[in-house]
Amino acid sequence: DKDLMEDQTDTQEAQNSDAKSDQDAPFKAxxxxxxxxxxxxxxxxxxxxxxxxxxxxxxxxxxxxxxxxxxxxxxxxxxxxxxxxxxxxxxxxxxxxxxxxxxxxxxxxxLRLSQLQNLKDLNFVKNMPNLKSLTLKQVPILNLDGLKGHLSLNSLDINCSSLEDVSVLPTLSSLQRLQLNYHTYDIPDLHSLHALKEIDIYEWDRKQVAHMPSIQKLVMNNYIMEYSASFMKGMKALSDLTIYGSGISGQTDPDLGSVLHELPSLAKLTYIGTPFNRYGDYGLAYAGTGAKEIIVKPPLGDSTSVNNPLVPVSLKKMKDDHTVESLTLNKATIINVDNESQNFSENAGSFLPHFKSLKKLVLSGDKLENLDCIKGLKNLEELDISDNYVSDLTPLLDLPHLKKVNIAGNPIANREVLPSTIEVLP
Incomplete structure (x- = not known):
């Protein structure tokens, strides 16, 4: 009987082994x-x-x-x-x-965890001593206590509507990147995080990071209130600034321009949606900041025109800029606050000539009717006028350094006037 039982056990183990082998067979390669x-x-x-x-x-x-x-x-x-x-x-x-x-x-x-209904705490992180990057999206945690004092964590991205307490953030001494999506909880003071370089926050969080010299990349999400940009003073390392606005509430004051002029490392500015007061003069937020690239565009995936960007400036007071090499105006409206004019073709003709070093210009979806506005942009090498109403390309012949132009979505009547030295898309 004993021998019989051993034979049966061996047979069962062999069958289990064969079954496992059969299951794994498709993946052996x-x-x-x-x-x-x-x-x-x-x-x-x-x-x-x-x-x-x-x-x-x-x-x-x-x-x-x-x-x-x-x-x-x-x-x-x-x-x-x-x-x-x-x-x-x-x-x-x-x-x-x-x-x-x-x-x-x-x-x-x-580690990236999303939509896990029964993930109620982060205590498991204590057993991940090498964890450097953590992304949490819609997991029902109430706090971040499991992260307290974690030494290796340098990137944290949180989008959890149930979250109530983030008081452990100042204990993450190695944190270099922090992204906090829309939230109602209070953020503690973060000035002790000397390694922090990149942060994505809302307007009501600005006091917690005000004047931090370590910040290199800042994303400000405007939402409810109007606020001064003075909290950015002292951010000597700030090179990349994005300001996001939606609707008619939550706007950055016009003092933004003067603050930007005090930031020695500024290289890139991105204005998304409607972060500015349409009646204010933001000319200094475009000219003379020291940035080499400025991008003005609507929110990603927004198919409506409600949040199409506004560029409110006094064209009478507009100053020249000698550093911007790349400028994008996508579905934008230039508002001349001197007379409240919103004619893009006309206002662009006064706005663009102030950018003396411009090499790349994107004017896509701007209701542009002609190319008069690009006259005098002698350094221009690349131009995108896609999705406009331009029919005549002859003004491009006066741009001696032009190498590439995108004319998609325009009723062009004379494409053949362009020389073969210019790459034409599409």
Whole structure:
């Protein structure tokens, strides 16, 4: 009887081994795979067991779709001992099993977690000593306590509507990048974070980062109130500034221009949507800032004209600029606050000549009717006038350095006048 039982056990083990071999067979050719992005739904009982076939996997992006039949078990993630870059996007309306597996992955360096209904705390991070980058999107955590004092974390991106307490942020001494999407919680003072270089915040957070000399990249999201730009004074390392505005509320005061002129490292300005008061003079926020690139554009994915950007300036007081080499005005309206004129072609003719060093100019979707506004831009090398109403290209012949022009979406009548030395798109 004993021998019979041993034979049966051996037979069962052999069958299990064969079954595993059969399940893994389709993946054998990919056993050396290092990077995998996969979407899963309607899985059978084996779930994510196929991951054991990829022992060398370094990066995994896992998207989980709603499955009424099974609850996905994350425990097979424990087999990925070489994985340092992990992204999990869950089905928010349904929990996943064994999310605690994250506590057993100390090798993780970059982690992105999205829509995981039963992720209620970040205590697992204490077992990830090498974690450098963490992104949290719509996970139902209430606080960031699990991150307290984490030494290796240098990038944190949070978009969680349930979050109430971020008081541990000042304990993240290695933090270099911080992005906080729309929130109602209070941010603590961040001046102790001497390594902080990049931050994305809202207007009501500005006091917590005011005058910080380490900030190199700042994204300001305007929302409700009008505010002075004086909090940026002293940001000597600031090279890249983005100001985002939506609607008619939440605007940066016209003192922005004078503040920008005091920032010695400024190289790039991006104005998205409607961050400015349409009746104010923001000429100094465009000319003489020291920036080499200025971008004015609507919010990404906004198909309406409600948030198309406004450029309110006094054309009588406008000063010359000698540093801007690249200027983008996408679906923009130049408002001459001297007479409230909004005719783009006319106002651009007075606005653009002030930029003496311009090499690249984008005027896309601006209701431009002619090219009179580019006269005198002798240094221009690249021009984009796509999606306008221009028919005559002859003014381009007066631009001796022009190498490339995009004329898509215009009723051009004389394309053939351009010499072969100019690349024409499309």
């Amino acid at each position: 990919f056993s050396s795979l290092e990077h995998l992005s996969v979407s899963v739904s309607d899985l059978d009982a084996d779930g994510l067991l196929f991951l054991r076939s990829f022992p060398k996997l370094q990066s995994l992006h896992l998207s989980i779709f709603e499955d009424d039949k099974t609850v996905l078990d994350l425990s097979p993630l424990s087999t990925l001992s070489s994985c340092t870059d992990l992204s999990i996007e869950g089905p928010y309306e349904k929990p996943v099993k064994n999310i605690a597996v994250l506590s057993g992955m100390p090798q993780i360096e970059s």
